[in-house]
Amino acid sequence: NILIPNRHRIKIVRLSSNPFTTDIIFSPPRSILNFIHLEIFTLDNPVNLICSNIEKENLNSVKHLYIASEEIGHNCVNYFPNVKTLSIKNTFSKPIDSTIATLQCMIPLMQLTKLIIECFIFPIKNIINLLYLTPNIHTLSLNSLLLNDMNKNSKKQNEILQYISKKNKIQKLVLNWRRSLSNIQFVVDLFPRLKYLKVEMDRKEIKQIIQFLLSKTHNKTRNLCIFKVPKVCLKQTKILIKSKNLLNSYSIKYINKDLHFWW
Numbered sequence: 657n658i659l660i661p662n663r664h665r666i667k668i669v670r671l672s673s674n675p676f677t678t679d680i681i682f683s684p685p686r687s688i689l690n691f692i693h694l695e696i697f698t699l700d701n702p703v704n705l706i707c708s709n710i711e712k713e714n715l716n717s718v719k720h721l722y723i724a725s726e727e728i729g730h731n732c733v734n735y736f737p738n739v740k741t742l743s744i745k746n747t748f749s750k751p752i753d754s755t756i757a758t759l760q761c762m763i764p765l766m767q768l769t770k771l772i773i774e775c776f777i778f779p780i781k782n783i784i785n786l787l788y789l790t791p792n793i794h795t796l797s798l799n800s801l802l803l804n805d806m807n808k809n810s811k812k813q814n815e816i817l818q819y820i821s822k823k824n825k826i827q828k829l830v831l832n833w834r835r836s837l838s839n840i841q842f843v844v845d846l847f848p849r850l851k852y853l854k855v856e857m858d859r860k861e862i863k864q865i866i867q868f869l870l871s872k873t874h875n876k877t878r879n880l881c882i883f884k885v886p887k888v889c890l891k892q893t894k895i896l897i898k899s900k901n902l903l904n905s906y907s908i909k910y911i912n913k914d915l916h917f918w919w
Contacts, residue, residue, distance in 0.1 A: 668696045697736065698722040721763060739763040741770040744778070752782040756789065770795040776833065781813075788816055791823045796847075797830040801839050821846050831855040837864050844869075844877075854881040862889065863896055870902040870919070880917040889915055 697718045720741040726748060742763065748755045759765060768790045773783065778800040787793065807813055826847045831839070836858045844850065857865050862885070869880055882889070890910040897903050906919035 666694060668694075668698075694718055696720040696722060698724055700724045736763045738767075740768060741772070742768055743772040743774065745774045747775050747777050748782075752779075752785050756785060760789070765789045766792060768793055770797075772797040774799050776800050784813075784816060784820065787820050787824060792825055794825050795828040795830075796826050797832070799832045801831060801833075801835065801843070817846065821848060825849060828852040829854070834858045835865075837861045837868065840865050840868065848876070850877050852879040852881075853877055854883065856884050857882055863892070866893060866896060867900060867902065870897065870917070878919055881914055883914040885913065885915050887913075 694715065694717045697715060697720070699722070715735050716738055718736050718739055720743065721736050721739045722743040722745070724745040726746045742759075756765075765786075766789075769792055771786065771790060771793050776799050778798075780801065783798070783800075787796075824847060827849055829843060829847060829850055829852070831843070831854070834856050840855070840857075843853075853869070862882070866882075869877060887910055890908065893908065893915065897906070903919050906917060908918075909916045
């Protein structure tokens, strides 16, 4: 067993459904507290089994909680008081309200500064519900931005969106997978304090999206990265900026298939 003798050096722990691994980490239950430099804690299936072995001991050193399980049970409470980053790998099998209630017991949502959602099927309503309770997040990364379940005629939903737009502190946003102009317009309205945007764009709408983002009426964004584009986009974008008089002073570079703007 190399884990226990080296536990003071370990910074990352990932627990799966393997009972052997769980027994090593949590036998006796308080031994997890000796991982004094533990920073990233990943929960895989079954979360209830793992949490029942922790016996409600706070893991004060953990700053990043990574949830890879599709379900988090009500037994998981009061473990991660200093977490600043939350990563979610899969869509939750239970209703989002129930899941958020459990998350509120596991970590102080108000102190989160970074939220990473890796799954590709994560409804925008779930994202909105999370953001409503995490007003201090400054960095957000999404693999999913499914606007199909948005009800534009819902008064309650519109009130929540307006509240988030006024209160959120998000300055850095990463949008993986291809985004349309309507997607970009939505996030710009929702995150008016945005300073850095990294996004993959729908090839058919790249010109319209760039023109929108670089327009003088746009908000505070001053750093833009468009990834997975052909090099010809560099020349095309320079021509677009000049012809539409979008920017007077800017820098633009093509690095490893990504197009970077600063202005």
